[in-house]
Amino acid sequence: MHHTNPLEMEWINPQLAPVLMLVIVLAVLGTTMLFLCGVVAYRRRRSFRYLLITVVLGLLVGRSIVGLGTIFGLVPMTVHHLVEHGVDFGIAVLILYTVYRSGPSRNGPTANSDD
Template structure:
């Protein structure tokens, strides 16, 4: 019978019990700060590319939230991975949209 591979962040042992919560807290603080700054920049510029970048940073903060909810056993591992990869797609789409829109406006 083949063993099911586990993602590295799902494995615990050694001194790793505190590592994941510590990283999640640092990621939460960092993503909240960057998201807040991006919202402030959008409010100043009021342009679509700034909005799309702010939404991408919001989705990045959402990934940290998903990780925290999973660590606190509010989400299953499969839901965690589906949500995180869905947010990856959202972040990529928003950033590509921001670059495309900015380039489109720049060439006018």
């Protein structure tokens, strides 16, 4: 495994490398905080909907970590694209499924229609 200096990446302008690094580090921190909030919300509600949202937030954390690994040369660009676009698709499917499941029931909406 070949580690690279993030400031010496061939595929990005050297002046933009620190900006990219900052954005991805902030993305990792931000998505991790959101994921932890999702875990807390799921533990409180214990519903399938909250579980799906927490899984989506976990996928966002993984996506950000793959981006960070790419900057340091730990994840090849091809793997980066496969993982990130695959995760994007998975997130879209899970969000659409969650929205589909949260629609009104046949008997109309109820106060406890969380599951």
